[in-house]
Amino acid sequence: MNAQKAARGHHPAVEAFIEDGAHLFDQPVDPDACAALLAQIRADRHFDHRLFLTEAEFDADPQYTGVNPRPGRNLLERFEDRLAFVEQDPNVVDAVSALLGPGYTILNKKVVCGVSQASVPAWIRARILGNPVNNLGAYVRPEYRDVTYFYGIDFHQDLIDYKERPADFLTLYVYLHPVSRQDAPLFLLKGTHRLGGTVFPHDLTATSEASWTYRDGRGGEVETDQLILTGGAGFTGMWHACTLHGTQPDAADHERISLRYLLAQGPARAGMDEVNATLRGPLSLTETRVDLDAAGAAQVKRNTINQA
């Protein structure tokens, strides 16, 4: 840490959020606990073509909204007593408390699955080709909609789901097994939080193999380096609600399973206020995305991350 940073006296996680819009933990959460939870999740269902409706079933009544986990339909609710390895991990609690204050709350938690190419039926792949957001919930059988399934998602801010809410929350993301370049690792664009909230899809131009120019449509721009978050079981990272990140489709022959938490600031002032004071754009948006039509189906066919 340089002298200027040390003089600011911030917790390293607050410093990392100010600089990069993200903090990656040096230590994983308990890998054995990850493996035990993963075994229970995998024992619950086949993460393959059996997750999906047939084309005729889908076409009989397409539902694009309300297809994500929600209270009462969330697989993690069944494993509530097995989540202390994340929620009470001392490094996680320390860093999150520095950012959000000790009174932080869990806004949302769920299992997120990157479905492998071999498991997504060809008729679905043909329909979603080129879409920026390939959340597969619309095509998943209703009884399995207690998990979020992705076939990649373009660079986005997690503010996308929170119209008119300020960026007073962060995302904590945990790999339950080793994630290599083939397993749909998270791509994260360092420092992109600095422009504040911007509307999805985002204006990104590749400048080299792993760098981008990001423009906010208001005259602001930043140069950003792409991080690819490969890691072992228990690898944990967290990022600001305005930090661009996403995934490519899972290219492995098996699914990628992670835990995703949204954690919100408590009532007191906290490190996140210091972070947000450094942003050069809005902390909240009245519209967060323009890629969907009125039914919630994709009307924009453009994807940046798959070119990365």
Ligand SMILES: O=C(O)CCC(=O)C(=O)O
């Ligand atoms: O897990 C994934 O593939 C994408 C997760 C993500 O970016 C999100 O849920 O915001």
